[in-house]
Amino acid sequence: MKAVVLTAYGDLDVLTITDIADPVPGPEEVLVDIVATALNRADLLQRRGLYPSPPLAGFTPPAPEIPGMEFSGRVAALGERVTSWSVGDEVMGIVGGGSYAQRLVIHEHQLLHIPTTVAVEDAAAIPEVWITAFDALIVQGGLTSGRTALVHAGASGVGTAAIQICKALGARVVVTASAGKLAACRELGADLAIDYAASDFVAECMSFTNGVGVDVVLDVIGGDYVDKNIAAIRVGGRIVQVGTMGGGRTEVNIGMLLPKRASLIGTVLRARPLAEKIAITQRFAKEILPLFDSGLVKPVIDSRYPLSAIADAHSYMETNANVGKILIDV
Numbered sequence: 001m002k003a004v005v006l007t008a009y010g011d012l013d014v015l016t017i018t019d020i021a022d023p024v025p026g027p028e029e030v031l032v033d034i035v036a037t038a039l040n041r042a043d044l045l046q047r048r049g050l051y052p053s054p055p056l057a058g059f060t061p062p063a064p065e066i067p068g069m070e071f072s073g074r075v076a077a078l079g080e081r082v083t084s085w086s087v088g089d090e091v092m093g094i095v096g097g098g099s100y101a102q103r104l105v106i107h108e109h110q111l112l113h114i115p116t117t118v119a120v121e122d123a124a125a126i127p128e129v130w131i132t133a134f135d136a137l138i139v140q141g142g143l144t145s146g147r148t149a150l151v152h153a154g155a156s157g158v159g160t161a162a163i164q165i166c167k168a169l170g171a172r173v174v175v176t177a178s179a180g181k182l183a184a185c186r187e188l189g190a191d192l193a194i195d196y197a198a199s200d201f202v203a204e205c206m207s208f209t210n211g212v213g214v215d216v217v218l219d220v221i222g223g224d225y226v227d228k229n230i231a232a233i234r235v236g237g238r239i240v241q242v243g244t245m246g247g248g249r250t251e252v253n254i255g256m257l258l259p260k261r262a263s264l265i266g267t268v269l270r271a272r273p274l275a276e277k278i279a280i281t282q283r284f285a286k287e288i289l290p291l292f293d294s295g296l297v298k299p300v301i302d303s304r305y306p307l308s309a310i311a312d313a314h315s316y317m318e319t320n321a322n323v324g325k326i327l328i329d330v
Contacts, residue, residue, distance in 0.1 A: 003101030004310055006065040009049030012311040023058025023105040030085055030108050031058070031077040037068045037099040038126035039317050040092040040157070041243060042270070047314065048182050053097030053270070054161050058105030059202040068099030069270070072114060082108045090114045094127040094281070100310065102330055109278045115292030116182040118299060125299035125325035129157035131270060131284050133165055133218065140265050140282065141216035145170030150205055150214040150232055152221050154190060155181035155323040158242065159299040162218055163188040167282055169292050174208055176201050184323045188300070204275050213237060231306035238263045300324030
């Protein structure tokens with residue numbers, strides 16, 4: 001099969017396509033023919049050697065390092081104990097790596113049915129960002145109907161998913177984004193969209209909540225946003241940190257956090273044990289996937305590239321111009 005295999009770390013020129021042997025599914029694993037994958041910020045870090053993936057399933061050690069954290073496709077072969085799927089089923093899923101390729105292997109219980117309202121080639125826009133947003137807002141953040149969330153980078157893949165999850169839940173959502181992306185956030189349902197370069201989001205959040213503060217913050221920025229998030233959160237609220245685009249090191253005013261009795265939660269999906277990955281996947285399937293089938297929510301796709309243009313796709317993501325997901329047709 002063809003795959004993007006990292007044999008070195010660095011700039012765009014390390015993204016080269018090569019031929020390697022297909023992975024082989026174990027007894028409880030499924031081989032998938034990939035139709036599409038999607039870009040994530042973690043892919044850019046991995047390319048630079050800053051976020052290596054765990055060993056890939058289906059390969060004899062040493063396994064190749066293939067980026068890519070989500071996919072859509074069709075079941076090609078089954079392990080001997082697999083009972084949940086049949087060859088030809090259209091599926092999607094989130095993985096620790098390996099989706100920049102024509103095939104991958106995944107545990108059967110990590111696979112998801114593709115919603116009836118979404119084409120198989122578009123479904124790669126769902127797994128990573130939608131599960132991340134669901135986990136951060138609802139599972140980790142405890143967001144419920146009637147409460148208010150603050151979502152940073154509202155036009156990103158995670159942000160566009162988070163807005164729709166909040167509205168489907170009956171919660172209010174405040175987002176930050178650049179000026180040119182605010183309209184897209186409002187169209188998805190954001191109750192308040194703040195230009196982070198022109199306005200103080202803390203003051204805006206406090207005004208919007210009548211001085212109470214937001215219940216949950218979903219932050220992919222980090223850096224100097226941490227103290228601002230603490231200032232914007234209500235007493236007993238939760239800040240869920242899922243990324244550090246603005247920097248992983250910063251000074252934090254713990255003295256401001258204490259009287260808020262708030263929680264600062266760091267979380268990632270990639271490093272979790274298999275059992276935890278299966279658990280969040282199955283809960284997502286039960287609570288969120290039906291919203292796609294009903295047409296209440298949808299994946300937001302900015303653009304798509306062929307696998308042969310993977311370097312161009314990375315270059316585009318680095319411009320921060322996209323609204324929603326950048327897809328790769330495999």
